[in-house]
Amino acid sequence: MELKSLRCFIHLTETLHFARTAEAMHTSAPTLSRMIKKLEDETGCVLLERDNRSVVLTEAGIQFLAFARQTLDAWHGFKQQTQTSGKELKGQLKVFCSVTACYSHIPPILTRLSQAYPKIEILLETGAASLAMRKIEEGSVDIALSARPEHLANNMAFHTIDNIPFSLIGPNFDCDTSNKIKQTDTDWQSIPFIMADAGLTRSRSDKWFRSHHLKPNIYATVTGHEAIVSMVALGCGIGLAPDIVIENSPVREKVKKLEAGTDIEPFELGVCCLQKHLVEPLVNAFWQEAVIENT
Ligand SMILES: CC(=O)[C@](C)(O)C(=O)O
Numbered sequence: 001m002e003l004k005s006l007r008c009f010i011h012l013t014e015t016l017h018f019a020r021t022a023e024a025m026h027t028s029a030p031t032l033s034r035m036i037k038k039l040e041d042e043t044g045c046v047l048l049e050r051d052n053r054s055v056v057l058t059e060a061g062i063q064f065l066a067f068a069r070q071t072l073d074a075w076h077g078f079k080q081q082t083q084t085s086g087k088e089l090k091g092q093l094k095v096f097c098s099v100t101a102c103y104s105h106i107p108p109i110l111t112r113l114s115q116a117y118p119k120i121e122i123l124l125e126t127g128a129a130s131l132a133m134r135k136i137e138e139g140s141v142d143i144a145l146s147a148r149p150e151h152l153a154n155n156m157a158f159h160t161i162d163n164i165p166f167s168l169i170g171p172n173f174d175c176d177t178s179n180k181i182k183q184t185d186t187d188w189q190s191i192p193f194i195m196a197d198a199g200l201t202r203s204r205s206d207k208w209f210r211s212h213h214l215k216p217n218i219y220a221t222v223t224g225h226e227a228i229v230s231m232v233a234l235g236c237g238i239g240l241a242p243d244i245v246i247e248n249s250p251v252r253e254k255v256k257k258l259e260a261g262t263d264i265e266p267f268e269l270g271v272c273c274l275q276k277h278l279v280e281p282l283v284n285a286f287w288q289e290a291v292i293e294n295t
Helices: 003-015 018-024 029-043 059-082 099-104 106-116 129-137 176-182 199-211 225-233 243-247 281-292
Strands: 048-050 055-057 091-097 120-126 143-147 156-164 166-171 192-196 217-222 238-242 255-257 267-274
Touching (some): 003 018, 003 059, 018 029, 055 059, 059 281, 091 129, 099 106, 099 120, 099 225, 099 243, 106 281, 129 267, 143 156, 143 199, 156 243, 156 281, 166 176, 166 225, 166 243, 192 199, 192 225, 199 238, 217 225, 225 238, 225 243, 238 243, 267 281
Parallel strands (some): 091 120, 192 217, 192 238
Antiparallel strands (some): 048 055, 156 267, 166 238, 166 255
16 A cells, blocks of 8 residues: 555545646546545445446545545654654754745745754745645645634644735836826726735635725736736736735836725735644744744
8 A cells, every 4th residue: 555545535525626636746636536546446335426427535545545544644754753763853844935935035044954954854835825724734745834724723833923914016118017006086997916826825816806996807816926917017917916926026117006905804824734834843943944934
């Protein structure tokens, strides 16, 4: 039985969707199907009832899910312990953050960590900020820098390292969008909006529209704050993005902050992992270095 199959099985019990889990676990739907079939052969049980339209966990599947979780936790614990030889920490730590956080917040943490523990190997994965929590929940990374979500799951540990304002931005050059903004009595509803697909930015954008009694005219829905800034810089519309992303963007000169967005609440950027992983030496080492930043 392979650990990867267990991880995929756990993920599949959450999505109940082969294509979505296959994509998230970087495999194909047929391979995932074979993996599940193999687990069923090995356990001698039907774990999931599936037809063309739905996937349902069986009673045996529920029991196997508990087994899969315990096995992965035990494996995690074992790896972390054996990697701690004497006082010197070594081994791999999977970290996730946005490309922006790689420039803005990760460098001092990694510098301190590598000075204190030169044998820790950091596997740094970058991606849309909105993916961080899911990556941690599904166990594909150990620790992440993330925005504090509106509802923090109670199995998550989160420590704030910075407070970051959001800004509403528009193009800083002559174009349809900037002309519409310039009009007296701007009709915000007519201006195309570059919308975040998920996460806190999505909910803050929805909230901004609601509080101004407007319906967004969505030009594009994008994943990743960096993409919002670059689409605004192309003149496609206006959008909401964290200041840190705007300031670190190579196209920052092409966008400007709009007064209309000054009422949007800032957010907390922090270090985040599963509560139960906080005791693991490598996770804890990273956590400590991230927390110092703020004290
Ligand atoms: C939320 C977060 O990770 C950042 C740094 O603000 C971002 O990339 O958007």
